[in-house]
Each structure stands twice: as structure tokens, then as C-alpha cells.
Amino acid sequence: MSETITNGKGRAECSSFLNVASLGRKNVRAILFDMDGVLFDSMKNHAEAWVRAMKENNLIMSREDVYMNEGRTGEGTIDIFAREQWGRDATDEEKEYIYKVKSDIFNTLPHVEPIESALELLQAVKGMGVERVIVTGSGQKSLLERLEKNFPGIFKAELMVTAFDVKHGKPHPEPYLMGLEKAGISAEEAMVVENAPLGVQSAKAAGIFTIAVNTGPLPDKVLYDAGADIVFPNHSALLKALPEMVL
Ligand code: CA
Numbered sequence: 001m002s003e004t005i006t007n008g009k010g011r012a013e014c015s016s017f018l019n020v021a022s023l024g025r026k027n028v029r030a031i032l033f034d035m036d037g038v039l040f041d042s043m044k045n046h047a048e049a050w051v052r053a054m055k056e057n058n059l060i061m062s063r064e065d066v067y068m069n070e071g072r073t074g075e076g077t078i079d080i081f082a083r084e085q086w087g088r089d090a091t092d093e094e095k096e097y098i099y100k101v102k103s104d105i106f107n108t109l110p111h112v113e114p115i116e117s118a119l120e121l122l123q124a125v126k127g128m129g130v131e132r133v134i135v136t137g138s139g140q141k142s143l144l145e146r147l148e149k150n151f152p153g154i155f156k157a158e159l160m161v162t163a164f165d166v167k168h169g170k171p172h173p174e175p176y177l178m179g180l181e182k183a184g185i186s187a188e189e190a191m192v193v194e195n196a197p198l199g200v201q202s203a204k205a206a207g208i209f210t211i212a213v214n215t216g217p218l219p220d221k222v223l224y225d226a227g228a229d230i231v232f233p234n235h236s237a238l239l240k241a242l243p244e245m246v247l
Contacts, residue, residue: 020241023230025209028246029189030159031125032179032208035136035143037070037195037215039118039151045109046070050077053102057094059085067216070196071137071170073163074099114150115215117235122154124242131159135179135192137170139163159183170202177206191246193238197226204228211245213238 037043047066054061059081069077075095082090090098125132132154134147139162147155161178168174180190187207194200195215203210204227212228213235214220220231232238 020230021244023209024244024247025191026247027189028130028191029185030131030133030183030191031246032133032135032176032183032190032192032203033122034071034192034194034196034199035134035138037115038193038213039115039122039147040112041115041215042112043067043070043195043216045106045112048109049102049106052105053098054078054081056101057098059098064217067218068197068222070216071198071202073137073169074102076169115235117239119151121235121239121242122151124239125246126154128242128246130246131183133179133183134160134162135175136161137163137175170196171198171205173202173205173207176203176208180206180208194228197222200226200228211238 033039036046043066047063050061050066051063059078061081065081069080072080078090078095078098082088082094122132134143134155136143140146143162144155144157144160159182161175161182163169165178166172166174176192180187183190190208192200192203192208192210194203194210194212197218200210200212200223210228212220212223212226212231214223214231214233215235223231232241
């Protein structure tokens with residue numbers, strides 16, 4: 001992927017941070033991080049598992065569909081495709097079954113690695129004295145252990161919003177509003193790092209300045225259309241711009 005950032009009007013070279021500097025924010029007390037596609041390179045596996053599980057259950061879902069629906073709850077995702085292709089909502093049993101098939105396939109896929117430069121980015125944020133909060137739709141019980149193993153000393157158990165905490169998944173603002181509440185800060189004192197259009201919508205609906213890092217196959221435009229304040233092509237580009245973003 002090329003080393004460029006975009007400002008919504010076109011592409012600008014990374015060497016020119018004029019547009020980044022104009023987005024710099026004071027009084028940032030915490031950065032709220034999404035997990036899949038932001039900290040872990042897990043979306044390829046999620047895409048594969050969803051496509052196969054849906055196909056086994058007579059629903060067609062493309063890899064692009066998976067990225068477009070990233071962040072939605074499993075149930076919500078299945079309902080959308082059932083309504084569209086079966087002409088009705090899936091039953092609770094069907095949803096439970098399809099989601100189990102998806103999870104079983106996911107667990108057979110290759111081990112998920114952290115996203116390149118994610119650790120360096122998190123260490124830089126910590127070094128600036130800015131708190132780190134996790135806001136994920138994931139409901140894995142071993143989440144904190146995994147985070148601690150890959151990103152030691154970065155996250156705290158009490159500063160995590162997971163599938164167990166919220167009633168509504170992204171794009172609803174509840175996950176990010178709860179992140180603010182857990183951190184004890186206002187929207188103006190926060191920034192979000194997201195990779196998915198529904199995640200960006202959720203963060204913006206919570207009133208938070210939102211940085212998108214486009215780690216997937218969708219065009220940047222999809223993230224801008226979702227409301228992203230700025231889109232970076234990768235973590236090292238964000239890392240370079242960070243001192244001008246957090247003043
Ligand atoms: Ca994500």
C-alpha cells in the first residue's frame with residue numbers, strides 16, 4: 001500500500017502534514033481503540049469464516065460484505081442477509097447455529113497476529129500520557145490475556161468495552177459512549193481509532209473525533225462517507241502524524 005494520507009478531497013503525500021496539523025487536538029485524555037483490524041490482523045479470518053458459514057446455510061455473503069458489516073453483532077449480520085435472501089428474519093435457533101458454525105471455522109484458521117506497528121503506536125500513545133481504552137464488539141473471554149501478551153502494560157481490565165457490556169453493537173453509539181463513561185471523560189477529551197465504516201459511524205454518533213486506519217480492502221471513500229475525520233493507509237503513517245494530532 002502506498003505511503004499516502006488522504007484528506008477527503010484527494011491524496012496528499014505523507015511528507016505534507018499540513019492537513020494533519022490542522023486537525024490537531026488539545027486536551028486529549030484517552031484514545032479509544034477498536035480491536036479487530038486495528039490491533040489484530042483478524043479480519044481476513046473473520047471474512048473467510050463468515051463467507052463459508054453463510055454459504056453452508058444457504059446465504060450468500062461476499063468478503064466485501066463482511067468488511068462492510070464489520071462491527072455489527074453476529075445476530076444483526078445474519079438477520080440482514082436472511083431478510084434480504086430468505087425474505088424473513090432468521091430464528092433465534094438459526095442465528096445461534098450459523099454463528100456457532102462461523103466461530104468454529106474461525107477457530108480452525110491460522111493464528112491471528114498483531115497489526116504491524118500497532119505496538120509501537122500504543123507505546124507512543126502511552127508515552128504521551130494518554131490513556132488507552134478498548135471498544136470492541138468481540139466477546140472472547142480471553143481478550144485481556146491476549147491483549148496483555150501482545151501489548152504488555154498497555155491496557156487495563158476496567159478500561160475495556162466488549163460484547164458483554166453493551167446491548168447495541170456498532171453502528172449504534174452505545175459502545176463508544178460506554179468507553180467514554182468507563183474512562184470518565186467527555187467526547188471532546190477523546191479520539192477513536194477505527195478501521196471499519198460501521199465502527200466510524202458508531203464513534204461519530206458518540207460525538208468523538210475519529211481516525212480511520214484503512215487496513216482492509218475497502219476504498220478510503222467508504223470510511224470518509226461513514227464520517228471519519230481523517231484516513232491513514234497504515235499504522236506507521238498514523239504513528240508519524242501522532243505528535244501533530246495530539247497536542
Ligand atoms: Ca474493526
